Amino acid sequence: MKVAGIDEAGKGPVIGPMCIGGVLTDEENLHSIKNLGVADSKKLSPKRREDLFLKIEKYASKTFVLEISPSQIDELRKIMTMNEITVMGFSKVLENLQPDTAYVDAADVKAERFGKKLTESYTVNVRKPLTVVSEHKADDKYPIVSAASIVAKVTRDRRIEELKKSIGKDFGSGYPSDRKTKDFLDNWVKENGSLPDFVRHSWKTAEQCLENK
Known part of the structure; x- marks a missing residue:
């Protein structure tokens, strides 16, 4: 079996x-x-x-x-x-x-x-x-x-x-509770005006980053 x-x-x-x-x-x-x-x-x-x-x-x-x-x-x-x-x-x-x-x-x-x-x-x-x-x-x-x-x-x-390695940045674990991840997303949106394709745009954490922009 x-x-x-x-x-x-x-x-x-x-x-x-x-x-x-x-x-x-x-x-x-x-x-x-x-x-x-x-x-x-x-x-x-x-x-x-x-x-x-x-x-x-x-x-x-x-x-x-x-x-x-x-x-x-x-x-x-x-x-x-x-x-x-x-x-x-x-x-x-x-x-x-x-x-x-x-x-x-x-x-x-x-x-x-x-x-x-x-x-x-x-x-x-x-x-x-x-x-x-x-x-x-x-x-x-x-x-x-x-x-x-x-x-x-x-x-x-x-x-x-x-x-x-591909983006040359350490964003931590990738979990919403990780401060390092949150700071990375905030900084990315400030610099680029949008979220990258390796982020789940439908997550509340991601949506909030765009709203804060």
């Missing part, structure tokens, strides 16, 4: 993509993933995440990351909520992996509702049965979801570092 774990990194930031990571393995190999020492990516150092990322790719049957850009998020938010965008993204990762069972970190206050919507979205596009286990803090409970969390987080971190 094929088992997958799915998790996202970057749902809330104002800068950069949302990355949805998926890890697929045979059921009998789940212990190998666990023995790597995987954990919720937020509890690991960047170096530890990078080390585990390489090991996960080696032991998993397949890994896949879907990146949803800021401009794609802005367009989609005109017709759906962020939770619905996340369901759509998780479904696309599942379509790529096509497991028999999927463990997912619920991106909805109601974990059961998230799992139901994900199952419905998947079965519309892939006409084969799928068991979805949707829980909050699944990246803490299930090593296969921890692995997906690491794959998603490492991919997003790499994109953020690439972005900082």
Whole structure:
């Protein structure tokens, strides 16, 4: 039986993509993933995440990351909520992996509702049965979801570092609560009169920067 774990990194930031990571393995190999020492990516150092990322790719049957850009998020938010965008993204990762069972970190206050919507979205596009286990803090409970969390987080971190190098500026984490990120956006708008394409224009933080201009 094929088992997958799915998790996202970057749902809330104002800068950069949302990355949805998926890890697929045979059921009998789940212990190998666990023995790597995987954990919720937020509890690991960047170096530890990078080390585990390489090991996960080696032991998993397949890994896949879907990146949803800021401009794609802005367009989609005109017709759906962020939770619905996340369901759509998780479904696309599942379509790529096509497991028999999927463990997912619920991106909805109601974990059961998230799992139901994900199952419905998947079965519309892939006409084969799928068991979805949707829980909050699944990246803490299930090593296969921890692995997906690491794959998603490492991919997003790499994109953020690439972005900082390309513009020659350090904007911090990219989250609205980060003072460094907020100051960067304020200064960018003052200098350029508009927001860059790597920012989610539909976020309140971004809109406020334009209003303050």
